Amino acid sequence: PVFATSDLENQIIRLEGGEVYDKKHLDTPAFAPFTAAGYLMAHSGMLKEVPFDPFLPWIFMGEEIIMSSRLWTSGYDIFSPSQSVVGHWYVRRHKPKFWESVHRSFTNGVHNPLQMMVLDRIKYQLGYPEASLDMLPERSILTAVESYSMGSVRPLKRYLKLVGLNMEAKQVYSTEWCEKG
Numbered sequence: 001p002v003f004a005t006s007d008l009e010n011q012i013i014r015l016e017g018g019e020v021y022d023k024k025h026l027d028t029p030a031f032a033p034f035t036a037a038g039y040l041m042a043h044s045g046m047l048k049e050v051p052f053d054p055f056l057p058w059i060f061m062g063e064e065i066i067m068s069s070r071l072w073t074s075g076y077d078i079f080s081p082s083q084s085v086v087g088h089w090y091v092r093r094h095k096p097k098f099w100e101s102v103h104r105s106f107t108n109g110v111h112n113p114l115q116m117m118v119l120d121r122i123k124y125q126l127g128y129p130e131a132s133l134d135m136l137p138e139r140s141i142l143t144a145v146e147s148y149s150m151g152s153v154r155p156l157k158r159y160l161k162l163v164g165l166n167m168e169a170k171q172v173y174s175t176e177w178c179e180k181g
Contacts, residue, residue, distance in 0.1 A: 001013050001172055012062040014061060025082070030080055032079055033068060033162060036064060053148035055148065056118050057114070058101065065122070069159050073155065073159055121142060126160075128167050129168050
């Protein structure tokens with residue numbers, strides 16, 4: 001994971017390819033602290049316990065960290081396949097991109113401001129200091145947040161320590177979970 005540095009991504013946690021950590025082949029799935037938005041398999045009952053947040057429309061950056069933390073704090077353990085079974089071309093020139101769907105539904109220029117606003121909802125839930133209640137420019141972004149926030153089985157603080165994230169310093173201080181499997 002890395003803290004995004006572009007203004008558009010608003011310092012949200014991004015997940016990047018794990019090939020730098022894949023030092024050995026495992027025969028069984030290994031613990032993984034993050035889900036991949038494009039590859040999440042579970043019993044459908046998971047969605048009753050940890051439903052997708054309908055107040056995060058068209059979110060791209062940020063969906064993996066918020067869903068991972070909500071699942072883990074709700075008592076779910078996350079595992080990664082022992083070998084790659086699916087992939088996709090991230091860069092597809094001359095093909096529509098996710099964020100362009102917003103422009104097809106609304107008008108050009110809507111995606112980026114919408115993304116910036118909903119990222120505040122995610123950052124609030126993850127404990128970013130700049131998204132604390134008294135710092136939010138638009139509090140309505142927290143509508144029904146208690147229904148789509150962290151679970152009560154394990155504390156968020158423990159998850160952030162497990163994955164080595166310091167939200168205040170915007171620092172990834174440990175990737176031991178990935179290096180050891």
